[in-house]
Amino acid sequence: MLHIEHLSLGYGPTPVLHDLSLSLRPGEFASLVGPSGSGKSSLLRAITGLLQPQTGRLELGWKPEEVGFLFQDDALLPWRTARQNVALGLKIRGVEAKEAERQAEGWLERLGLSGLGARYPHQLSGGQRKRVALAQVLALHPRLLLMDEPFASLDAILRAQITEDLLEWVEREGISVLLVTHDLEEALALSDRVYILSGGPKARILREFAVPFERPRDPLVVRADPRFGPLLRELWQTLEVAVWS
Amino acid sequence: MVVRKEATPPNPTPSRKRSWLRPLALLVVLLGWEALAALGLLNPLYASSPSQIGRALVELFATGQIWPHLEATFGAALWGLGLGVLIGGSLGLLAALVPWVGEILEPFMLLLNAIPRIILAPLLVIWFGIGLASKVALSLLLVAVLIFFAVYTGIREVDPRLVERIRTLGGGRRVLLREVYLPSVTSWVLSQLKVAVGFAFTGAVVGEFVASSRGLGYLLNFAQQNFNASLSLALISLIVAFVLLLFAAFGALERRLLAWRSNR
Incomplete structure (x- = not known):
């Protein structure tokens, strides 16, 4: 599992992310949502060792070779x-x-x-x-897949197709996923847990949402669930606070 | 996982070019030049004519007197080119990957790049004599600085996303060098090789001009002293023809090695 406690990280004296704590269990799908500059990508880079945390603890229960990173750009x-x-x-x-x-x-x-x-x-x-x-x-x-808005540049249909394929694979193999996204609907439809981050610098987790939908899951069916709308509204209101705070 | 079909962009096809236009333009210029010379409108002492240049070329090859000179110039240019690419490339690689080496080398190379390196020709003759070595040294100097910057810049401008990609796949320095730095630098070096060929021949011919007993530069010097414009132009066209041949060879190499580029 992934366990992060009181983590601060950034590129200068003022940390981008400050005092962040979260955990990810084996087979769990979690999403990080927050305004631009809230350090979401930096957190993924820290988990893979590309960025050293300034303070705090980052415990990775998987070997480095068991961690896969899907970048925003395909970087082939x-x-x-x-x-x-x-x-x-x-x-x-x-x-x-x-x-x-x-x-x-x-x-x-x-x-x-x-x-x-x-x-x-x-x-x-x-x-x-x-x-x-x-x-x-x-x-x-x-065993752990880190995804930094990997499908953001794709059109909606293609994005839905690839996401569905990926979700099917992740659920079958029991892979843990930490997804960085700006898309609240995507976060809610795919995840077991959604973390809302405040704006940076010194971004922190504003709120943690447990998503109640069962697995295996079809993102299209989930979007039609009567619980989806109210949850999305609640997430959106929290994110609005994050953007304007 | 579900297999989905998606539109695949077609393989790029080369655009059609009007390949006949350039040879035709050259032919028109040569015919015009010949006509002006035949009408007595050009002084043969200065401009000669295409037919006289052709005769001079035929004579050079028919008597066999050109071969030792060609051998000398080509030997110097190709050795200078090969060693220049090797030394310039190695130093560029070292300077880009080892910061303190870069800090030492960069100002020297910038200085060498800023001065017209041809002025070192007399000094190189003093150091290495009038034989092959001084010409090779001058060609090498001209080429090495060019290639140094091609490699140095090529490595420093490598896409950092590719470096991170390799790192997240578990690759270390050796993998990075093989999979990212060297292929990235190859495109920079290949794009400079055509310029380097010109530099290598410049070094060899200028070196022979300064002091030598054979070579195309020596022959050019001889032709100049005898006001023999036909021989001068014959030698110049010979050098141009060989440089164009090397250009074509490097062009083919570039197309083969850089097949992955989108604009090729």
Whole structure:
């Protein structure tokens, strides 16, 4: 599990995030929602070790190689084909090159990218590039998936499709997820827990919401649930305070 | 996981170019030049004519006297180019990856870049003699500074998102070098190689001009002293032809190595 206590982090003397505490249980899906500059992405970077916390405690119950990070940009190597990009993480983990490429091809197939393995990123559409990035992370069988608004740049239909596919995979494999998003509906439809952050600097958790919908879950069905509207309104009111405070 | 179909952008196809336009323009210029010379409107002492230049070229090859000169110039230029890329590239890599090396090297390289390095030719002759070494040294100096900055800048301007991506996948310095820095730098270096070819030949020919007993620069000096415009222009066209050949070779290499670029 992930356990964070009184964490402060940032890039200068004034922390972006201050005195933050949260925890994530195995198989739990949590979302962080907050205004821009509230340190949501910085928190994910701190969890992966890309950023050192200034104070506080960050306990990660998974090994570093069990943590997958899905970036806002697909961040694929432009000089590697889709297959090579997916195989890269496997090769870094010591999988023999041929076997890594075979597994990569399997992942591309599973994500609806059959026959596109030899294409370079610029020869793929935005949605396909996202799927390659997703395949790259899922191929490493993460136990914790950190996602920094990974599908924000996609159109609504594509976004819904990829999110649904991902949710199905996450639920089946029991993967823990920490999602950073600006989309309150998305946070509510996907998560077991939603954390609302105040504006930065010195952002903090304003409120923690437990989401009552059962799993496995269909985001479309959840949105039609009579409890969804009132919950969304409550979340929105809290976020409004965060934005204007 | 559900398999979904999504529209795939087509593979880019090369645009059609009017490839006949440039050779035609060159032919028109050559014919015009020849006509002006034939009508006596051009002084042969200064401008010669395409047919006279052609005759001078044929004579150079038919008598076989050009070969030792070509060998000398090409030897100096290619050695200078190869060593310049190797040394400039290695120093650029070191300066970009080891901060204190960068702090020492950058001002020296900036100074070397700011001065016309050709002025070092006489000094290099004093140090290395009138043989091949002084020409190689001048070519090397011209090329190395160019490649140093290509590599140094290339590494410093690597997309930080790619570096973070590799780190989150578990890659260390070696993986970063192999998967991010070197491919990124390759595109910078390849884009500078055509300029480097010109620099390498400049170094070799100017070195031969200053002091030598053979080479195209030596022949050019000889032609100038004898007011032989035909020979001068024949030698210049020979150098241009070989440089264009190298350009084409590097162009092919660039297309092959940078196939991943979207605009190719």
